[in-house]
Amino acid sequence: MAYKYCVAECWGKGFITHDDASKYQVSGFPGNVWQIPANNQDANLWVNKVAGSFKTKAEAQAIVDVEVTAAQAAWDALPDEQKQQPFNKQRPTAIVLE
Amino acid sequence: MTTYYGLYGQKVQYLASDPTDVQVGQVWYNSTSATLKVNQLSTVNAWASGGALGTGRYALSGTGTQTAALGFGGYTGGGIYKNNTELYDGSTWTNSPATLTTARGYIGQAGNQTATLAFGGSTSPAPYGVTNVESFNGTTWTSSPALPAARSSCGSCGTQTAALNFAGFNGPAVYSNVTESWNGSAWTAGGNMNTSRVFLGGAGTNSAALGFGGYLTPAGHTSSSESYNGTSWTSTPSLNTARSRLAGFGATNTAAIAAGGTAAPGNTNSGATELYNGTSWTTNPSSMATARRFVAGNGTQTAGLVFGGHPPASGTTATEEWSGIVAQTKTVTVT
Numbered sequence: 471m472a473y474k475y476c477v478a479e480c481w482g483k484g485f486i487t488h489d490d491a492s493k494y495q496v497s498g499f500p501g502n503v504w505q506i507p508a509n510n511q512d513a514n515l516w517v518n519k520v521a522g523s524f525k526t527k528a529e530a531q532a533i534v535d536v537e538v539t540a541a542q543a544a545w546d547a548l549p550d551e552q553k554q555q556p557f558n559k560q561r562p563t564a565i566v567l568e
Numbered sequence: 569m570t571t572y573y574g575l576y577g578q579k580v581q582y583l584a585s586d587p588t589d590v591q592v593g594q595v596w597y598n599s600t601s602a603t604l605k606v607n608q609l610s611t612v613n614a615w616a617s618g619g620a621l622g623t624g625r626y627a628l629s630g631t632g633t634q635t636a637a638l639g640f641g642g643y644t645g646g647g648i649y650k651n652n653t654e655l656y657d658g659s660t661w662t663n664s665p666a667t668l669t670t671a672r673g674y675i676g677q678a679g680n681q682t683a684t685l686a687f688g689g690s691t692s693p694a695p696y697g698v699t700n701v702e703s704f705n706g707t708t709w710t711s712s713p714a715l716p717a718a719r720s721s722c723g724s725c726g727t728q729t730a731a732l733n734f735a736g737f738n739g740p741a742v743y744s745n746v747t748e749s750w751n752g753s754a755w756t757a758g759g760n761m762n763t764s765r766v767f768l769g770g771a772g773t774n775s776a777a778l779g780f781g782g783y784l785t786p787a788g789h790t791s792s793s794e795s796y797n798g799t800s801w802t803s804t805p806s807l808n809t810a811r812s813r814l815a816g817f818g819a820t821n822t823a824a825i826a827a828g829g830t831a832a833p834g835n836t837n838s839g840a841t842e843l844y845n846g847t848s849w850t851t852n853p854s855s856m857a858t859a860r861r862f863v864a865g866n867g868t869q870t871a872g873l874v875f876g877g878h879p880p881a882s883g884t885t886a887t888e889e890w891s892g893i894v895a896q897t898k899t900v901t902v903t
Contacts, residue, residue: 482619483618486616488612488616491614495855500879545881552647555647556674556737557673562881
């Protein structure tokens with residue numbers, strides 16, 4: 471499936487409604503990046519509703535990469551003792567947008 | 569000629585506008601729009617965004633319903649565990665002045681917004697478990713009889729006076745299959761799960777529970793699911809996606825939801841949602857909007873809630889509302 475991307479800040483209730491979600495999948499990524507199906511009129515209208523700013527896939531990937539790199543650096547900086555704790559064992563992994 | 573009155577013993581209301589207090593099954597004619605309308609139950613099976621948590625965190629716990637939930641505890645990374653308590657009213661989270669006596673994450677959870685039991689969990693000096701149990705009455709937390717052994721990252725379900733705690737850590741890196749049942753005054757041993765695991769999901773009651781997913785050592789994420797009858801655990805059909813650190817909720821062991829978590833390959837964060845009907849798990853076509861792990865969940869298969877989770881490294885404030893079956897007004901086409 472082909473996708474489009476936008477950046478929008480989630481304000482909470484009403485950002486994605488059940489009506490939106492029953493028509494198309496909206497998937498969120500670090501950096502307030504949102505993925506919607508391409509060629510979907512309802513999804514395009516949703517981007518307008520949330521005052522989203524369309525990004526190319528490369529632009530969206532760059533935003534996500536910055537967030538993931540920062541998270542990885544923060545994890546790498548943890549003391550070894552904390553890295554071994556149950557909640558910290560997983561180093562943030564790279565996210566590749568489809 | 570067959571009439572609506574003849575079939576149902578009632579006349580169709582003739583109204584200038586839609587009624588405000590609509591009941592399921594109610595039928596009326598809207599004379600302004602010239603349409604016949606009915607309020608009926610419809611299957612939605614989708615997530616919508618909810619109000620943001622006041623404090624972003626992960627490995628927090630939740631009880632209650634979609635419109636009256638309690639979120640408590642959690643972790644914000646860097647060895648910092650939280651004692652925050654927040655209340656959700658269906659649109660907004662409000663900080664409660666009451667805080668857990670012992671700040672901790674991955675706490676066992678049972679009950680509702682005004683009657684919750686919080687048991688075990690991880691603290692900074694004891695990441696693999698504590699015995700602490702606390703009870704919330706809607707305004708304050710008070711200590712309750714301790715767990716028999718230190719536990720964390722368990723599956724859990726039930727009510728404040730009839731709770732179940734199963735599997736999880738039972739000491740440093742010790743993966744447990746132990747079950748403990750709470751009757752409102754004391755913890756007693758239940759039947760052991762067939763598979764020892766941590767970071768699993770749980771649903772149901774203390775006499776009809778479901779434990780699913782989780783992390784095994786050394787195998788990793790599991791899809792294994794087990795059902796409890798109050799005495800013993802029985803293997804049930806597996807999740808479609810093996811995962812751990814997921815949210816699980818549901819009122820019974822035959823109507824549960826598994827959402828989010830991490831899955832292979834590479835411990836990828838998941839937003840996948842699966843529904844259990846007592847016979848099999850079905851993957852829902854649409855997923856949570858924000859894939860995450862260590863996410864809290866509560867509610868039922870028809871109306872649930874997830875909130876918090878990781879990423880980011882300090883935890884998210886994101887909340888999503890699950891609607892399975894809802895009442896919707898639809899226009900009836902008469903031919």
